[in-house]
Amino acid sequence: MATLPKSVIIVGGSIAGLLHGVYLKRNGTNVTILEQDANAIRSSHNAGICFGPSVQEFLRLYDDTGIQSCQPGVITRLAYRQNLYWKDANIVRHLTSWGLLYRILRANFDGFPSEAVTPPPVPRTGDGKGRYLSGKKVTSLQKTEDGVVVSFVGEDGMEESFMADLVIGADGLHSTVRSLVQAPMVKEYSGYISWRGTVCEADVSPGTAGYFQDRTVLGLLKGTYIVCYIIPPDAASFVPGTRLINWVWYCNLPETPETNLEELLTDSNGHVHTNTVPSGLVRPEVWKAHLAEMLPLIPAPFAELFAKTENPFVTKVNDALCSKATFLDGRVLLVGDALSTFRPHFAVATEQAARHCLGLGRVWKGEMTLELWEKEAVHYAIKMWLGSRVIGAGLLRGWSEFLFFAWEYVMFFTMSKIGV
Known part of the structure; x- marks a missing residue:
């Protein structure tokens, strides 16, 4: 699908789903998010996340709340055993809470008010409609001549179906969409x-x-x-x-x-x-x-x-890796953790989702093909998946596992350089 779809169903209402939902809404698409969690607002557990350049660029372009979204860039200190001041490294990160970013994106997507964003921003001229439906578990996908029919069950057990031009699977590590399209993966x-x-x-x-x-x-x-x-x-x-x-x-x-x-x-x-x-x-x-x-x-x-x-x-x-991101002739896409879940040592899960979103924007603007977007998304996924395994093994698992994963990482880059 090379042009901007008129209607999109996003499965998964966490950060990845909301990033794509806000982008599409801002560009005039009508978007429905189906979230399995029955709560009107997702629990954050007060978890922290890291901002990368793609997230910062996305918020610069599409966030209308006007509130501060993250802690400014900070350096990194390494403590080794009992030496609390072993080394300061010039590794700069922008940090925030999952709950705050979620609330900012919800305010932009469907005008959800919260203690962080009161009142939510008014829609822009040309915005599409954004619906966020909680307690909806997707059960099947069926491609037709006109789009994709998504069937789901609500909290009351009632079955419903919606049709859209495009379905985006943003439903995380245990992705239902990934299972329904039988995506090739390792977990x-x-x-x-x-x-x-x-x-x-x-x-x-x-x-x-x-x-x-x-x-x-x-x-x-x-x-x-x-x-x-x-x-x-x-x-x-x-x-x-x-x-x-x-x-x-x-x-x-x-x-x-x-x-x-x-x-x-x-x-x-x-x-x-x-x-x-x-x-x-x-x-x-x-x-x-x-x-x-x-x-x-x-x-x-x-x-x-x-x-x-x-x-x-x-x-x-856990980690999970798919070798394919597009299905049903480009009518179903996997993004964020549904495509690849990394061990969290690089803290790039949110960055990956924003990269996917901004990359799809280039596809819909005609600046790149969907095939090239998929190739780049999968290449980035493999690189980060392998790298996070190296870091985890080095810090936690011992030399034999570290050397094995490091060898895989080196071989990946070597084969990439020669075009394999």
Whole structure:
């Protein structure tokens, strides 16, 4: 499809789906987002994300809220074992919270008001219509002469169908669209998990708050590592003392009977989760047992964050990679994590989604073909997928796995250079 579609259904109402929804709406397309989560606004878990140049460019062009969207660029500090000031690196990142970016995009897409964006911006002249429908689980896709029929089931069990010129699968790691089109893919558990949480700056000691001020901090330990940085709360406050110190703690946990991964993913209600036990549902005894084992090894500023986190959440670190992004003669596309989910060490998931969106804009403007967009999207996906595996193996998994993934990474670039 080389021209801008008049109607689009996007499956998945998270960041990737909203980026594409806002772009299409701004260019006059009528867009319906089908989100499986029944809540009117998605839970953020106070998770942090990183901005790349594509995200910044997208917001410059299409965000009309006028509010600050991220923490300005900050340097990166490396702590090695107990040496808290081992090295400062000139790696600059723009940081924000998932919840704030979600609220900004929702305000632009369907005028959703929130504590961050009050009131939402008025539509631009020439905007299409944006609908965000929660609690809709897609069950089938059928290509016709006029477009694609998307069938879905609501919370009440009623089946409905919509037709659109184009369907975009932006429904993440466990993508329904990807399954329905039988996309060729590989999917793998990494062998490690991530604990995540936030603590308000005002709730930690001045020394700890100062240590994490205006920088990303990586704590490199034996067989585990920690990433910390400051983000705004979902309400968009960037005032020191009101912000959150966001942390991610990676720990090895192979999927074996001895490690009992299923036990970790069983929440306080007895439900076993596939991937993430949400904030507030992690069983207290599981978190306390982990802290009791690990805190004696953790430097003081990190240990204080963990001890003062009330509702952490835990996630299996998976990755997934598709070798194809277009289906049904270009009427169905996979974008964001639905196309490829990286281990999060590069923090480029949001950047990838924005790249996909801006790239499709070039297709619809006639500046590149859909085939070239797919080729570039898949090439970027393979590069980041391989690179994130190298980093994860080097920091967590040991030399043999690191060398294997590094060899794959080198071979990919070598073959790319010679045109294979």
